[in-house]
Amino acid sequence: MGESSNRPFWREKSLEAMSAAEWESLCDGCGRCCLNKLEDWDTGEIAWTNLACQLLDGQSCRCSDYENRWATVPDCVQLDPTMVRELSWLPATCGYRLVAEGRDLYWWHHLVSGDPETVHQAGISARGRTVSELGKELEEYEEHIVDWPGENPLEDAA
Template sequence: MENIETAPFWETKTLEELTQSEWEALCDGCGLCCLHRIQDEDDDAIYLTRVACHCYDIAAHACSDYANRHERVEGCMKLTLERVEEFDWLPESCAYRLRHQGRAIPSWHPLITKDPATVHPHGMHALNPILEKDEIDLEDYIID
């Protein structure tokens, strides 16, 4: 019998067809969604900062309490299928955005390389983040 290799789930399934574990696997672990954003009151533009949520583990490049993040962090946004169109602030390389648009995920994505560190050489991670503090002005940490 021939060994027929099937295409990976992210190439064959729509976002609506993904299981919960497949949905979670689309995340490349860049951590950019863990960075604080501020919105300009005048033109509604959204600016990304270098300030990470207090649950972000800088060394691990991941949430330190992913399972409970929504209870622990006020305003932590859960990316769901129903809300995927609202997350236009995610990077252009975000697999959720790309798959929603019917586009392929990048060749450096951990689903393809089997290595979570492959996001780093491509600059797709929270660069030099600092953890949020009570006395911090987010405007001082806007990323250009």
């Protein structure tokens, strides 16, 4: 009889092999991917803003209407394994990105810690650092450029 592995699913399965529930659980709830980004058309460089999607709950850092988000935000990006591997703007700490790169999840990820609050306690999330995009004109976005969403505070502190 073969032994079943006690390793967590994200260490055993590719992104493509995950069930829908496993896939959804990889989201750490940081909210950083729900921040508006500006792309330089010439260089492709991404500039992060602290302007949050109108559906981002600033406290939980989760979508306030996840199931129906496209009705309000038609250009909301639906991540899939191909997109995870192609998008340059996914945060360095993103669970999807880490698994796609063959890396493990950080200690503060709820699948490791067992607590959805550790992402906030570790200073990874957007909690308390955003402004709603509502009422902002595109011309104002440059006034909201910030560095922290693209950084990994755990590696930057080392």
